[in-house]
Amino acid sequence: SEDFAWTKNEKTSFFYGTFPTGFSWGAGSSAYQTEGAWNTDGKGMSIWDAFAHKKGKIFLNDTGDSSCEGYFKFKDDITLMKDMKLNHYRFSISWPRILPSGLKNEHINEKGIKYYDDLINMLLENKITPIVTLYHWDLPQVLQEKYGGWQNVSMVNHFNDFANLCFERFGNRVKYWITFNNPWSVAVEGYETGEHAPGLKLKGTGAYKAAHHIIKAHAKVWHTYDMQWRSKQKGLVGISLTADWGEPVDITNQRDIEAAERYIQFYMGWFATPLFNGDYPQVMKDYIGRKSGQQGLGASRLPVFSPQEKSYIKGTCDFLGLGHFTTRYITQKNYPSGLGDSYFTDRDLAELVDPQWPDPGSEWLYSVPWGFRRLLNFVKTQYANPMIYVTENGVSEKMLCTDLCDDWRMQYFKDYINELLKAIKDGVNVKGYTAWSLLDNFEWDEGYSERFGLYYVDFRNKNKPRYPKASVQYYKRIISSNGFPNQREVESWKRKAVETCSSSNQLLALFNTGVTLIQLIFYFSHMEMVTEIVVPTVCTLCILLSAVFLMFLLRGRL
Numbered sequence: 119s120e121d122f123a124w125t126k127n128e129k130t131s132f133f134y135g136t137f138p139t140g141f142s143w144g145a146g147s148s149a150y151q152t153e154g155a156w157n158t159d160g161k162g163m164s165i166w167d168a169f170a171h172k173k174g175k176i177f178l179n180d181t182g183d184s185s186c187e188g189y190f191k192f193k194d195d196i197t198l199m200k201d202m203k204l205n206h207y208r209f210s211i212s213w214p215r216i217l218p219s220g221l222k223n224e225h226i227n228e229k230g231i232k233y234y235d236d237l238i239n240m241l242l243e244n245k246i247t248p249i250v251t252l253y254h255w256d257l258p259q260v261l262q263e264k265y266g267g268w269q270n271v272s273m274v275n276h277f278n279d280f281a282n283l284c285f286e287r288f289g290n291r292v293k294y295w296i297t298f299n300n301p302w303s304v305a306v307e308g309y310e311t312g313e314h315a316p317g318l319k320l321k322g323t324g325a326y327k328a329a330h331h332i333i334k335a336h337a338k339v340w341h342t343y344d345m346q347w348r349s350k351q352k353g354l355v356g357i358s359l360t361a362d363w364g365e366p367v368d369i370t371n372q373r374d375i376e377a378a379e380r381y382i383q384f385y386m387g388w389f390a391t392p393l394f395n396g397d398y399p400q401v402m403k404d405y406i407g408r409k410s411g412q413q414g415l416g417a418s419r420l421p422v423f424s425p426q427e428k429s430y431i432k433g434t435c436d437f438l439g440l441g442h443f444t445t446r447y448i449t450q451k452n453y454p455s456g457l458g459d460s461y462f463t464d465r466d467l468a469e470l471v472d473p474q475w476p477d478p479g480s481e482w483l484y485s486v487p488w489g490f491r492r493l494l495n496f497v498k499t500q501y502a503n504p505m506i507y508v509t510e511n512g513v514s515e516k517m518l519c520t521d522l523c524d525d526w527r528m529q530y531f532k533d534y535i536n537e538l539l540k541a542i543k544d545g546v547n548v549k550g551y552t553a554w555s556l557l558d559n560f561e562w563d564e565g566y567s568e569r570f571g572l573y574y575v576d577f578r579n580k581n582k583p584r585y586p587k588a589s590v591q592y593y594k595r596i597i598s599s600n601g602f603p604n605q606r607e608v609e610s611w612k613r614k615a616v617e618t619c620s621s622s623n624q625l626l627a628l629f630n631t632g633v634t635l636i637q638l639i640f641y642f643s644h645m646e647m648v649t650e651i652v653v654p655t656v657c658t659l660c661i662l663l664s665a666v667f668l669m670f671l672l673r674g675r676l
């Protein structure tokens with residue numbers, strides 16, 4: 119309607135209203151980021167285990183070895199989900215946990231299967247729908263070593279065998295399958311920049327080849343489900359693509375408009391266009407083909423689908439999973455060929471940000487809510503309005519931030535979810551929203567230094583306790599109201615959420631002080647000279663602090 123027409127460049131007004139009945143609210147995680155138990159109960163090694171164990175790859179040399187201990191604490195986590203009244207939980211299956219060598223015909227690890235059986239059963243008992251990702255980046259290490267991972271076309275069949283096993287064992291209960299999570303990152307960060315596992319820097323070719331095999335693997339798994347399982351299991355198979363919005367720097371400049379379009383086509387279109395239309399976006403074929411020619415190569419660095427492959431791949435998406443975090447301004451920028459060709463230079467564009475945009479955590483993540491609605495409308499028009507599940511959306515804070523009153527996250531969710539609501543009113547076919555992430559977890563090459571969780575996880579404590587941030591309360595309100603009912607109510611939510619987080623904050627602060635003091639004791643206890651002074655002093659302080667906290671608690675109760 120008139121008051122929120124997105125074509126009018128309206129970027130600020132808030133829309134009060136509710137989501138369609140049956141809209142699904144959820145939160146997400148992934149196996150390597152959350153489970154820990156990296157070598158427990160017969161699990162094989164993944165490329166992320168191997169990568170993180172190498173010194174210098176991850177911030178502070180952190181690993182996902184124990185992470186949130188989700189493998190052991192999933193029952194507690196389901197209690198958290200139940201308390202939030204989530205409709206769905208998105209998690210991923212670790213391929214090497216159920217197939218340690220990656221190959222179905224070698225060894226099936228029944229203990230791994232049991233873990234996912236228990237998780238799925240308990241979710242269903244609590245009326246939480248599982249949305250299951252088959253590949254959230256943790257390829258079995260053996261497949262990397264033997265075949266070169268996604269550089270090798272044989273992954274298509276190995277992945278299909280793994281997926282088929284999952285359909286066989288879990289498909290009677292799982293109705294939403296996501297083949298790949300964010301294949302852009304797998305291809306670009308894994309095989310082009312090498313910042314992610316397996317850490318290869320195959321500039322200008324590696325990402326395109328990996329993506330080519332991933333697209334084929336997705337299509338094969340979709341056909342397997344379609345032919346063998348769909349009639350019995352009645353589920354859906356989709357993919358989760360991450361895409362940022364690209365806004366032209368100058369909306370009156372045709373070169374900027376085309377550069378922004380290219381940015382999106384090289385990002386989401388790279389994967390979405392083959393799955394919906396049967397081939398790579400024309401602009402990718404043109405740009406990479408031309409630059410390859412200028413390099414003197416006989417063929418484009420972008421691989422080609424045969425006519426048979428095109429028709430096999432086209433239409434293999436029952437729903438589109440969409441991960442979205444941020445937006446960029448885009449302008450045209452020429453990169454002459456020959457000067458270090460890469461995925462990035464192939465695009466001939468530059469990314470810019472507005473320094474006014476809030477950026478509370480990750481370096482790359484600015485809060486730009488209006489970009490979300492534009493992206494969703496772009497998907498609607500480009501791919502004939504597919505069924506969409508938002509599979510990831512969220513914001514981080516830095517490691518040292520232990521403030522559970524996460525005002526920035528409440529604001530981010532409020533504004534992004536509101537843009538989603540506007541997009542649905544525009545006619546975009548979105549069925550569900552998944553907050554990223556349920557818990558703070560292992561944030562890939564950034565280790566534990568960036569926290570995306572609704573729940574704070576204390577990684578210094580072996581038990582990995584979870585503490586609700588204020589955004590838990592806020593998200594709960596959005597869920598229970600199925601949106602934003604009216605101004606008066608919505609404006610009270612933040613205040614109410616902050617009331618609950620301040621006591622958790624004190625608990626966490628006390629705990630942190632305790633940990634620091636214990637660390638001090640440990641440190642000084644090795645120095646005989648000061649032991650007699652420091653240890654008793656620190657202990658006394660501990661007791662005093664506990665007493666103060668107890669008084670605080672009792673006062674709250676009376």
Ligand SMILES: CCCCCCCCCCCCC/C=C/[C@@H](O)[C@H](CO[C@@H]1O[C@H](CO)[C@@H](O)[C@H](O)[C@H]1O)NC(=O)CCCCCCCCCCCCCCCCC
Nearest residue numbers: 148299300303360441462463469470471481482510561562
């Ligand atoms: C010659 C030209 C060179 C240009 C070079 C440009 C380089 C730009 C690099 C942009 C990197 C953007 C990375 C964004 C990735 C996210 O889309 C992706 C989303 O996946 C999901 O993310 C969750 C949160 O991260 C994650 O937990 C979940 O599992 C996952 O599914 N996230 C990731 O891939 C995670 C790692 C990102 C690490 C990126 C580090 C890049 C650091 C440089 C950023 C500086 C950019 C500042 C912007 C300035 C623009 C002018």
